[in-house]
Amino acid sequence: MSFGGQTPTIIVLKEGTDSSQGKGQIISNINACIAVQATIRSTLGPYGGDLLLVDSNGRQTITNDGATVMKLLDIVHPAARILTDIARSQDAEVGDGTTSVVVLAGEILKEIKDHVEQGVSSQTIVKGLRRASAMAVNKVKEIAVNTSDSNKRETLGKLAGTAMSSKLIKRNTSFFTKMVVDAVLSLDQDDLNEKLIGIKKIPGGSLTDSLFVNGVAFKKTFSYAGFEQQPKSFKNPKIVCLNVELELKSEKDNAEVRVEQVSEYQAIVDAEWQIIYNKMEAIYKTGAKVVLSKLPIGDLATQYFADRDIFCAGRVSSDDLERVIQATGGSIQSTCSDIRPEHLGTCGFFEERQIGGERFNFFEDCPAAKTCTLVLRGGAEQFIAEVERSLHDAIMIVKRAIKNNTIVAGGGACEMEVSAYLHRYADKNVPHKQQAIIKSFAKALEVIPRQLCDNAGFDATDILNKLRVEHRKGNVWAGVDFVHEGIADNLEAFVWEPALVKINAIQAATEASCLILSVDETIKNEESAQPQAPQRGLPPGAAQRVLRGRGRGMPRR
Structure with missing residues (x-):
């Protein structure tokens, strides 16, 4: 028919x-994203609150880190999950600004919701948003300040301090700033692999009892009888790192050896013992005083090394052993028969000592130190976990700042300047429908300073009006002043952020908005x-x- x-x-x-489609579907997706934004926006800035998240197992997490919150939120709506992706990408690419990117994406969608309801084509909106994003990124690059000529350590310290200002550790910013900068500068400056910065958490003590170790520290491994007889400190020891098992093991299942005489059985047993003795003798002859292995070191080997004043630790984790190799200049060995002097590492001082309720092995003053360890102390496990997340953000910011020398002022200054520029540009140079889209994008950028004021309990309307006036006068770095509840030149106030944070946040938020609109x-x-x-x-x-x-x-x- x-x-x-x-x-x-x-x-x-x-x-x-x-099955649902059309304009109603787009508005439904926008509403879902705005609901997610409403959950996370209260954590933004120096006076943002923390969220207490409890999972299905009853495990609680207290945090204001955007990427962590988005990961732990059990978001069901498929479109709103896109916000989780952009928070993760911001965390991986820059390390900080994870809350800002979600708040900005939600605000862009909120501002253009009216255009969708009025029947403007989503393709027209997407074009306008992409154009506004490209102009905003170019403006950030244009106004960014190059810091390559200034004191490098001081600049990195200011950037790390700004990253920590919205975290739980802001009262101890000066203490941790030095620790973070020292940690990143101790890495190989060519690849800056932040995974070589070990972070160990020990409950107890105060925050200021935390330690920076210019080398490696890890928790005492499982030990056998004879371990307590070993010496626990050395000066300038030689260190051998192994991937060898020094333990007598029973045969595998179904292993079968047929013998006709007892003497033949004894010969097999003696051969097994001789193999392990040969391995230990070869290690002893290298002159190494510290023996580390990924695999178990049994009670026979532990006692053997104790009798010869050698320290040993088996079952050392791969990450810790890799960092020991980086710090001491040694190399990992898979056999004991051909260990040469160049395979051994060394450090200025080795010691096993008690910290809180744990015993730790310390390798300090390492000559080839391309790694370090931060030992964090604190009253509760959740508190230390949040300190670790805060330090991760600061470490990533310092790492990116070493590679990219351009900075902008924080506290909403950069967003207000870009917003003012887009408003001026749209009025003069953009015709028709796209003008309204670009102006909506410009208005969305103002959510950052507005939310900073709201979270601090300031009068957001009053401060934003003052900021608009200052930026119209040409005061590029006017931003929110949290100390005196007003506005200030945040570049002079040392509220600094890498330009990369803003650029990445604008691009990621725009891409997420366009993706949601196109569905x-x-x-x-x-x-x-x-x-x-x-x-x-x-x-x-x-x-x-x-x-x-x-x-x-x-x-x-």
């Missing part, structure tokens, strides 16, 4: 399938317990046809 000469298209979907249909297939019978006489397999159209995406489970 035909209608007007055309055959109607029939889409047959499995029973229970939820105008969601088809959700619920799992059905019983296989559905073919419908309307169609052959089996035709029951799950999906019609794909331009600009339509289908989140899959």
Whole structure:
């Protein structure tokens, strides 16, 4: 049967399938993202609050780190999960600004929601947003200040301090700033692998009892009888790192040795003992005073080394052993038969000592130190975990700042300047519908200083009006002053952030907004317990046809 000469298209979907599309679908996605933004926006800035997140197992996490919050939030809505992705990408690429990027993306969507409701095509909006984003990024690059000529350590300290200002450790900023800068500068400056900065957490004591170790520290490993007889400190020891098991082991399942005389059995036992003795003798002859291995070092070997005044530790984790190799200049050995002097590492001082309720092995004053360890103390495990997340953000900021010398002022100064620029540009140079889109983007940028004021309990409307006036006068770095509840030149106040943080946040927030706008249909297939019978006489397999159209995406489970 035909209608007007055309055959109607029939889409047959499995029973229970939820299908929604069109303008209502886009608005629904925007509303979901705004709801996520409302959850996280209160954590922004120096006076932002922390969220207490409890998972299904009852484990609690107290944090204001955007990436951590987004990871722990159990977001069901498929479009809102995109905000989780941009928070993670900001964390991986820059390390800081994870809350800002989610707040900014939510605000862009909130501002353009009116245009969607008025029937403006989503493709027109996407074009306008991309244009505004490109102009905003160029403006940030244009106003950014180059710091390559200034005191490097001082500049890095200021950047780390700004990153910590919104964290739990802001009262101890000066203490941790030095620790973070020393940690990053101790790495190989060519690759700056932050994974070589070990962070060890020991409950107890105060925050200021935390230590910076210019080398490696790790928790005492499992030990056998004879361990306490070993010496626990050396000066300038030679260190050998192994991937060798020094333990007598029972045979594997179903292993079978047939002997006709008892003397033959004894010869087999003696051979096993001789193999392990040969290994230990070879290690002793190298002159090494510290023996570390990824694999177990048993009670026989422990006692053997104790008798010869050698310290040993087996079952050392791969990460810790890798950092020992980096710090001491040695190399890992998979055999004991050919250990040469150049394979051994060394350090200025080795000691095992008690910290809180744990015993730790310290390798300090390492000659080849391209790694370090931060030993964190604190009253509660959740508190120390949040300190670790805070230091991670600061470490990543310092790392990026070494590679990129440009900085901008924080406290909403950069966003207000870019917003003012976009408003001026849109009024003069952009015709038609895109003018409204660019102005909406510019208004969305103001959410950062507004939210900073709200979280601090300031009058946001009053301060934003003052900021608009200052930026119109040409005061580029006017931002929120948290000390005197007003506005200040944040570049002179040393509220600094790498330009990379702002650029990445603007780009990621815009991409997320465009992606959410381009989805105008969601088809959700619920799992059905019983296989559905073919419908309307169609052959089996035709029951799950999906019609794909331009600009339509289908989140899959």
